[in-house]
Amino acid sequence: MSLNLITEPRLLPSVTKLLELTSNDSVPHDVWVAAARYVLSEARATILAGGSVSQEDLARTVAARATQDIAPWPTKVINATGVILHTNLGRAVLSGAARQAMLDAAAYSDLEVDLQSGTRGSRDTYVERLLVDITGAEAATVTNNCAASLFLALTALGRGREVIVSRGQSVEIGGKFRIPDVCAQSGATLREVGTTNRTYASDYGDAVSEQTALLLKVHRSNFFVSGFVADVDIEEMARIGRERSVPVVNDLGSGCLVDTTRFGLRREPTVQESVAAGVGLTLFSGDKLLGGPQAGVIAGRSDLVERVRRHPLARALRCDKVTLAALYATLRHYARGVQYESIPTLRMLGLTADEIRARAEQWRDALPLAGIAVCPSASTVGGGSLPDAELPSSALVLDPAEYGLTSNALTERLRTGDLPVMARSEQDRVWLDPRTVQPDEEPALLAAINSALRPP
Numbered sequence: 295m296s297l298n299l300i301t302e303p304r305l306l307p308s309v310t311k312l313l314e315l316t317s318n319d320s321v322p323h324d325v326w327v328a329a330a331r332y333v334l335s336e337a338r339a340t341i342l343a344g345g346s347v348s349q350e351d352l353a354r355t356v357a358a359r360a361t362q363d364i365a366p367w368p369t370k371v372i373n374a375t376g377v378i379l380h381t382n383l384g385r386a387v388l389s390g391a392a393r394q395a396m397l398d399a400a401a402y403s404d405l406e407v408d409l410q411s412g413t414r415g416s417r418d419t420y421v422e423r424l425l426v427d428i429t430g431a432e433a434a435t436v437t438n439n440c441a442a443s444l445f446l447a448l449t450a451l452g453r454g455r456e457v458i459v460s461r462g463q464s465v466e467i468g469g470k471f472r473i474p475d476v477c478a479q480s481g482a483t484l485r486e487v488g489t490t491n492r493t494y495a496s497d498y499g500d501a502v503s504e505q506t507a508l509l510l511k512v513h514r515s516n517f518f519v520s521g522f523v524a525d526v527d528i529e530e531m532a533r534i535g536r537e538r539s540v541p542v543v544n545d546l547g548s549g550c551l552v553d554t555t556r557f558g559l560r561r562e563p564t565v566q567e568s569v570a571a572g573v574g575l576t577l578f579s580g581d582k583l584l585g586g587p588q589a590g591v592i593a594g595r596s597d598l599v600e601r602v603r604r605h606p607l608a609r610a611l612r613c614d615k616v617t618l619a620a621l622y623a624t625l626r627h628y629a630r631g632v633q634y635e636s637i638p639t640l641r642m643l644g645l646t647a648d649e650i651r652a653r654a655e656q657w658r659d660a661l662p663l664a665g666i667a668v669c670p671s672a673s674t675v676g677g678g679s680l681p682d683a684e685l686p687s688s689a690l691v692l693d694p695a696e697y698g699l700t701s702n703a704l705t706e707r708l709r710t711g712d713l714p715v716m717a718r719s720e721q722d723r724v725w726l727d728p729r730t731v732q733p734d735e736e737p738a739l740l741a742a743i744n745s746a747l748r749p750p
């Protein structure tokens with residue numbers, strides 16, 4: 295605690311004075327000035343709200359902010375939370391091949407040129423070919439993310455006409471992405487049918503008119519309903535669409551290309567099933583269960599894909615070369631049949647409870663410290679995929695009381711170390727789930743735990 299508390303704005307030091315106290319040559323002068331101005335304006339607000347500040351704290355905060363302003367970003371972290379697709383930690387972990395492809399694409403590449411003929415090509419060509427092979431669709435294109443894919447599909451196919459959706463699927467996906475709002479922005483009129491819990495095939499059939507542009511199905515990704523419920527499956531919707539000559543757009547969200555029951559999870563609808571059902575367009579994310587970079591795939595009938603591709607918004611929503619390279623490399627794992635061992639998301643989903651317990655026990659044995667145990671635990675898929683699913687797991691459990699710490703204090707130490715470790719704080723203990731820790735991160739993780747429990 296400082297004795298020199300400042301309680302009036304006029305007594306705050308000047309920018310010049312603060313810089314005299316703090317600045318050095320490791321950070322450019324302009325950055326120091328900007329940091330000092332920012333910290334002083336925050337301090338003024340604190341004082342006006344009835345608080346106080348000290349000159350020492352101001353100087354420390356300015357130095358921290360200026361240093362942080364020129365620090366590299368992002369910082370690599372170890373994810374020991376057991377949440378596989380952790381949105382705040384960047385969702386899918388990319389494979390080694392995807393990372394290398396991103397580096398190659400970062401320099402000059404054959405992004406839009408055909409090397410054999412020397413003529414201009416399209417950046418979609420290569421990724422489209424793999425998507426067609428893997429999903430069975432006639433054609434495919436890629437946007438910035440699945441939200442963009444839905445917006446683009448609704449705009450290109452539905453503008454000025456009606457889009458029919460079940461009331462139970464008129465949902466909010468996350469981050470204010472709401473089906474009614476997206477539809478309104480696209481210029482299409484949303485026509486909700488059925489009720490929140492039950493929608494029948496006849497509800498769609500009865501609603502189709504001259505005005506209908508498409509039938510939309512939306513995967514309820516981040517919640518589930520049970521009880522007195524009824525839904526129309528995708529085959530049935532495709533049949534209605536065929537009979538009434540109205541295309542069906544299926545927003546699958548997760549973009550699952552594999553059978554999730556092999557991981558002991560509920561069956562997620564796959565992209566291949568949606569395409570085989572005869573849906574017009576199937577939309578899905580690149581960075582959920584697919585295990586690739588942020589991207590949105592639109593796969594389906596070639597006439598519909600062409601209409602989407604030619605729409606002026608397509609250019610505004612397209613993804614960049616680095617993303618395309620990573621997506622291509624990820625899809626290539628599927629095309630070569632090596633997805634389960636090559637794609638980290640699928641590899642982590644496939645780890646058995648026994649394998650994970652063995653790793654947790656190895657960690658415990660490598661850390662001859664008090665207050666460390668291995669306990670049964672559960673990992674989750676995350677990323678708005680399979681919200682109710684739990685994968686049986688084990689965790690290394692640290693008892694912070696052994697070290698005179700609270701569990702929040704210990705998670706903070708882990709999070710703010712040289713190599714940040716994200717862990718779960720539950721029941722006054724700190725839980726580290728090996729499922730989401732990559733094998734090559736283990737030595738660094740053990741060192742981080744060691745120094746969090748016994749600071750040098």
Ligand SMILES: *Cc1c(COP(=O)(O)O)cnc(C)c1O
Pocket residue numbers: 439440441442444467512513514515516545546547548578579580581589590678
């Ligand atoms: C996640 C999700 C989206 C949004 O996907 P992003 O790639 O994150 O934009 C859209 N629709 C559904 C059904 C989703 O689950």
